[in-house]
Amino acid sequence: xxxxxxxxxxxxxxxxxxxxxxxxxxxxxxxxxxxxxxxxxxxxxxxxxxxxxxxxxxxxxxxxxxxxxxxxxxxxxxxxxxxxxxxxxxxxxxxxxxxxxxxxxxxxxxxxxxxxxxxxxxxxxxxxxxxxxxxxxxxxxxxxxxxxxxxxxxxxxxxxxxxxxxxxxxxxxxxxxxxxxxxxxxxxxxxxxxxxxxxxxxxxxxxxxxxxxxxxxxxxxxxxxxxxxxxxxxxxxxxxxx
Amino acid sequence: xxxxxxxxxxxxxxxxxxxxxxxxxxxxxxxxxxxxxxxxxxxxxxxxxxxxxxxxxxxxxxxxxxxxxxxxxxxxxxxxxxxxxxxxxxxxxxxxxxxxxxxxxxxxxxxxxxxxxxxxxxxxxxxxxxxxxxx
Numbered sequence: 181x182x183x184x185x186x187x188x189x190x191x192x193x194x195x196x197x198x199x200x201x202x203x204x205x206x207x208x209x210x211x212x213x214x215x216x217x218x219x220x221x222x223x224x225x226x227x228x229x230x231x232x233x234x235x236x237x238x239x240x241x242x243x244x245x246x247x248x249x250x251x252x253x254x255x256x257x258x259x260x261x262x263x264x265x266x267x268x269x270x271x272x273x274x275x276x277x278x279x280x281x282x283x284x285x286x287x288x289x290x291x292x293x294x295x296x297x298x299x300x301x302x303x304x305x306x307x308x309x310x311x312x313x314x315x316x317x318x319x320x321x322x323x324x325x326x327x328x329x330x331x332x333x334x335x336x337x338x339x340x341x342x343x344x345x346x347x348x349x350x351x352x353x354x355x356x357x358x359x360x361x362x363x364x365x366x367x368x369x370x371x372x373x374x375x376x377x378x379x380x381x382x383x384x385x386x387x388x389x390x391x392x393x394x395x396x397x398x399x400x401x402x403x404x405x406x407x408x409x410x411x412x413x414x415x416x417x418x419x420x421x422x
Numbered sequence: 423x424x425x426x427x428x429x430x431x432x433x434x435x436x437x438x439x440x441x442x443x444x445x446x447x448x449x450x451x452x453x454x455x456x457x458x459x460x461x462x463x464x465x466x467x468x469x470x471x472x473x474x475x476x477x478x479x480x481x482x483x484x485x486x487x488x489x490x491x492x493x494x495x496x497x498x499x500x501x502x503x504x505x506x507x508x509x510x511x512x513x514x515x516x517x518x519x520x521x522x523x524x525x526x527x528x529x530x531x532x533x534x535x536x537x538x539x540x541x542x543x544x545x546x547x548x549x550x551x552x553x554x555x556x557x
Binding site for chain 2: 365367
């Protein structure tokens, strides 16, 4: 016996952290819908339902917390199961919304290369939610990044920004960036901006590569910080002028 | 039918020219695309794939400037994947012995062979190695 699927609704209209009802939408530009909970400070993106979803394929919802990471970690956060949301603290300072929430995205297509899956996922969500990117393609190593870049060039959807770590597996970030320039030459493309989001200690070895590449810069990364903090710093660094 | 193309990458111009001439006179390639460094090799290979050239082989020096031969060979496999093309045979050559790193790269890129040489490239050996690879 089959059951009729229920009509599509926006999943999680209430705040998943503090259960406050209906946090207001601060961006309402489908497929990007951004809700900000003034009670607990959770900024979250939720795509409104555009087709029937079932329990087996739930509506994709990504959550990004923009609370300052210097605050005390919420009780029970350590060792909590994946996907569990931290308990809200009642008197947290209200976070500053990301700087680029106006209509119009800064980068239509960002290609992101990083070995850490947790960082890639969080960074992709943050770039989309902050409005800095309209589309984000992720690569787990240098070879995949080159393949994805070439595919995008063939499709005519060349990335408008590449963000990569200097220490990528298989092909390191410096070589990858130089090879990207070589592929741009083959497609007669102008050099796109390249951002190395790499440890500050990588600076001296990156300097000659940056000079060679042009349209490239290094954003120092605190590799010891948790992924969420690294992502926050990336978004802040991208939003700020070089 | 597209004409057969071989890419060669070598920092020494004289060596490139001699090899290109031999490859064409022996009929292994109708056209040779030379490169002096690894970045240029990737540009030439991507252009060839865009033109839908029939690339039959790539001959490259392991120690290329800007981007080394080992890195370039992995990048060429990325291009082939993006263009949905089968891997072309790669012939590495060097005056240094084959090391463990090169062996790992060759295991990754597959369809490759290493040709040890002295200071100068022995053109006849390259031609023979290519003929064996393409047989």
